[in-house]
Amino acid sequence: MTYLFKALLVLSVFWAGSASPALALDVMEVVKKANHVSYYKGDDGRAKVNMRIIDDQGRERLREFVILRKDNDQTDGGQKFYVYFNKPADVKKMVFMVIKNMDRDDDRWLYLPALDLVKRIAASDERTSFVGSHFYYEDVSGRGINEDNHVLVEENDNFYVVKSTPKDPKSVEFSSYKSWIHKATFLPVKTEYYDDQGQKIRSYTALKVEVVSGHPTVTSASMEDHRSGGKTVMNYSAVKYDVGLPDKIFSERYLRKAPIKYLR
Amino acid sequence: MILRGITALLLLIFSQNIRAQEILLPEGLSDLSTMSQEDDAEQGLPFDLSGFLESRIGTRLQSDALQKQMSLGEMRLQIDIEKALEKLTINFVSDFLYDPVLNDHSVDLEKGQGFVDIRKANITFSPMDFLDVKMGRQVLTWGTGDLIFINDLFPKDWNSFFIGRDDEYLKAPSDAIKTAFFFGDLNLDIIYMPRFDADRFIDGTRISFYDRGTGGPRGRANPVIDDRPDGWFENDELAARLYRSFGAIETAAYYYSGYWKSPAGQDMATGNATFPKLQTFGVSARGPISKGIATIEVGYYKSEAGSALNPLVRNDEFRFLVGYEQEVAAELTGSVQYYLERKLSYDDYLASLPVGAIKDRQNRHIFTIRLTKLLMQQNLRLGLFNFYSPSDKDGYLRLKASYKIRDNLKIEAGGNIFYGQVDHSFFGQFKDTSNIFTALQYSF
Numbered sequence A: 001m002t003y004l005f006k007a008l009l010v011l012s013v014f015w016a017g018s019a020s021p022a023l024a025l026d027v028m029e030v031v032k033k034a035n036h037v038s039y040y041k042g043d044d045g046r047a048k049v050n051m052r053i054i055d056d057q058g059r060e061r062l063r064e065f066v067i068l069r070k071d072n073d074q075t076d077g078g079q080k081f082y083v084y085f086n087k088p089a090d091v092k093k094m095v096f097m098v099i100k101n102m103d104r105d106d107d108r109w110l111y112l113p114a115l116d117l118v119k120r121i122a123a124s125d126e127r128t129s130f131v132g133s134h135f136y137y138e139d140v141s142g143r144g145i146n147e148d149n150h151v152l153v154e155e156n157d158n159f160y161v162v163k164s165t166p167k168d169p170k171s172v173e174f175s176s177y178k179s180w181i182h183k184a185t186f187l188p189v190k191t192e193y194y195d196d197q198g199q200k201i202r203s204y205t206a207l208k209v210e211v212v213s214g215h216p217t218v219t220s221a222s223m224e225d226h227r228s229g230g231k232t233v234m235n236y237s238a239v240k241y242d243v244g245l246p247d248k249i250f251s252e253r254y255l256r257k258a259p260i261k262y263l264r
Numbered sequence B: 001m002i003l004r005g006i007t008a009l010l011l012l013i014f015s016q017n018i019r020a021q022e023i024l025l026p027e028g029l030s031d032l033s034t035m036s037q038e039d040d041a042e043q044g045l046p047f048d049l050s051g052f053l054e055s056r057i058g059t060r061l062q063s064d065a066l067q068k069q070m071s072l073g074e075m076r077l078q079i080d081i082e083k084a085l086e087k088l089t090i091n092f093v094s095d096f097l098y099d100p101v102l103n104d105h106s107v108d109l110e111k112g113q114g115f116v117d118i119r120k121a122n123i124t125f126s127p128m129d130f131l132d133v134k135m136g137r138q139v140l141t142w143g144t145g146d147l148i149f150i151n152d153l154f155p156k157d158w159n160s161f162f163i164g165r166d167d168e169y170l171k172a173p174s175d176a177i178k179t180a181f182f183f184g185d186l187n188l189d190i191i192y193m194p195r196f197d198a199d200r201f202i203d204g205t206r207i208s209f210y211d212r213g214t215g216g217p218r219g220r221a222n223p224v225i226d227d228r229p230d231g232w233f234e235n236d237e238l239a240a241r242l243y244r245s246f247g248a249i250e251t252a253a254y255y256y257s258g259y260w261k262s263p264a265g266q267d268m269a270t271g272n273a274t275f276p277k278l279q280t281f282g283v284s285a286r287g288p289i290s291k292g293i294a295t296i297e298v299g300y301y302k303s304e305a306g307s308a309l310n311p312l313v314r315n316d317e318f319r320f321l322v323g324y325e326q327e328v329a330a331e332l333t334g335s336v337q338y339y340l341e342r343k344l345s346y347d348d349y350l351a352s353l354p355v356g357a358i359k360d361r362q363n364r365h366i367f368t369i370r371l372t373k374l375l376m377q378q379n380l381r382l383g384l385f386n387f388y389s390p391s392d393k394d395g396y397l398r399l400k401a402s403y404k405i406r407d408n409l410k411i412e413a414g415g416n417i418f419y420g421q422v423d424h425s426f427f428g429q430f431k432d433t434s435n436i437f438t439a440l441q442y443s444f
Helices: A002-017 A019-039 A137-141 A252-256 B002-019 B158-163 B346-352 B428-433
Strands: A044-054 A060-071 A079-087 A095-100 A107-112 A117-121 A148-155 A159-166 A176-182 A188-194 A200-212 A215-225 A231-241 B048-060 B070-084 B088-098 B116-128 B131-138 B174-183 B186-193 B209-211 B216-218 B237-246 B249-259 B277-289 B292-303 B317-329 B332-343 B363-375 B380-389 B394-406 B409-420 B435-443
Touching: A019 A148, A019 A159, A019 A176, A019 A215, A107 A252, A117 A252, A117 B292, A200 A231, A252 B174, B070 B435, B158 B428, B158 B435, B209 B428, B409 B428
Parallel strands: none
Antiparallel strands: A044 A060, A044 A231, A060 A079, A079 A095, A095 A107, A107 A117, A148 A159, A159 A176, A176 A188, A188 A200, A200 A215, A215 A231, B048 B070, B048 B435, B070 B088, B088 B116, B116 B131, B131 B174, B174 B186, B186 B237, B209 B216, B237 B249, B249 B277, B277 B292, B292 B317, B317 B332, B332 B363, B363 B380, B380 B394, B394 B409, B409 B435
16 A cells, blocks of 8 residues: 555656656747747738638638838737738728737728728727638737646647636636647647537648748648638748738838838 | 646647648648749730720619609710839829710819819829829818818819719819829928819709808709819918828828819809819827727818908808717728817807808708618628718718629729708708619729
8 A cells, every 4th residue: 555655646746756746837928939939920020912812612802012021129918910801802902000009909091092091990809800701800910828727738749738728717618729739840730629518619730831031931821710601711921931021011101001022 | 747748738638639630731841842943924005904894883872853763874985094114103093984964075184074084194203212203183081070170271073972973983083283292201292283273063963052141042944153272383282291100190281272172252244153262281090999999180261361250251160070980890980070160250240141141050960870681792882971960950961882793893882862951952952862883893
């Protein structure tokens, strides 16, 4: 009896001393790195984005825009986004600008060229559709890593598998999500969102990865909504990092006068 | 210690279950390759071309003895050409339209009448780092109001607004030189219009209004004749805006010197409508409060000298606006505004009114509410906007539903409903204009 107990104790000490702390301590590191490589590569970035929004009947809608992003600093915190629409035709030349704040709601503006109107828009729920696609605002700009409790549930040759549970469950539509984070690159390759019954409701899949300026980058990804049956495939082209975007681009001046040089 | 051990053990067992799921590596991840930076310049035309073709029809909900039953029945083609050169961008936007509701199709580019309506024809360039210049025909907008304008004295097209054209047509173009200076945090816009650009105001041609002079409605047979100040460089306008942000709060100060944009006076001898001189001074602020965006704007309208005692010229006014907008539910945005228009020198106004004339109240209050709901993956948009004036006891309800059948094909329907207790109030006079409309638009 005592031997067995001792054996268990030794075993648990062994786990506690190596495996368990490694899991508990490292999960935040993994999440931080995944967040960095997903949303904060370089000091700034530019990409052309093509979105195919496909409904459950297979009908397709297309969005095309150029996205400019600049980080405030090296802390993986505040960012600025400038989104210039090319397609569909009725939103061509419209601009959507976001200043992502860490301490309060984001600031958002919409520029309507036909009226030369710079409209300030109220921050919306981060978990509503971005431009009618199956991606949410938060999927495009990143979800705060401190909004969830993260647990490393598995580690294998290829992936860290992290289960994340929201600290404020009322603020989101899922009850948890699980991410498969590629070990070598820290890119999340798959993310599945579950409801409180454990049913899969949404899933993100990285479809293609390419290296741009030394940064492995997801250049094709899909988001599926398992309840509605629709999905959106997002393809990135002309990706560039450390473009040297000036801060002033993210201002009323450049809403009214698009910085063409950076949008081509 | 033991607990942690057991947790780890449980995790290990739990993870065995998950391992059953096969996760495939995305293309390129196992064998990382560098992105080919192909130049995807798919230049077909030497310039950028876009636009739309639409058909839009509308009918009055009641008859107006002074107008046709149809409120709108037009075919419209908009061509938008843009050419970006090294130091210069050229933009040309013109509408070509035919509307049998109107009888006169001769082209008047100022009034927006006829087959052609040039909306933009301008060049933009930056002669210096801190300066942007836009020269030519352009659409201009500033200020914080939602469909209420205090310090934005650029021309409006109230006819288009009331009969159900797209919102972009509320703004009529200006022929102007805009210079925008950027001094770090502080910015200054100076806009010079060498010749006065009036509103495309309600003159009876398309929409009947209440004529206080004759004490009755006035329509297409007898439209307003105006004495428009139209001398180049003589009857000019100047508008300026100084603005800067303090954190998330955007503030601005405004100045305008020109003329009342819609008739605000009458020539005693001819009875023609006039545009008295006007100067305005104002400020605004806009920023996040709670979960939404709050706005405040004030303006002082200084009318022509001697206006207080002249019944034929509109008085000085103080205008005030406060608004708030926020998302109230998923894909549902709501906003409210309160607007005040206060006559200054009210005693003089009363004293100078002819016997028997309609007396306006000193204060005109307006409350507005807007609701916008997006449905069906944002392809269906439902919108409601209501103006209600408790002082005039009248209002104006705008309804619109638009659905995108495909990316380039949109169908919409809506209504413009005017209501009021008396025939001469601002919205009440348009009761016979209440209309519904529908449109089909193909964009390219």
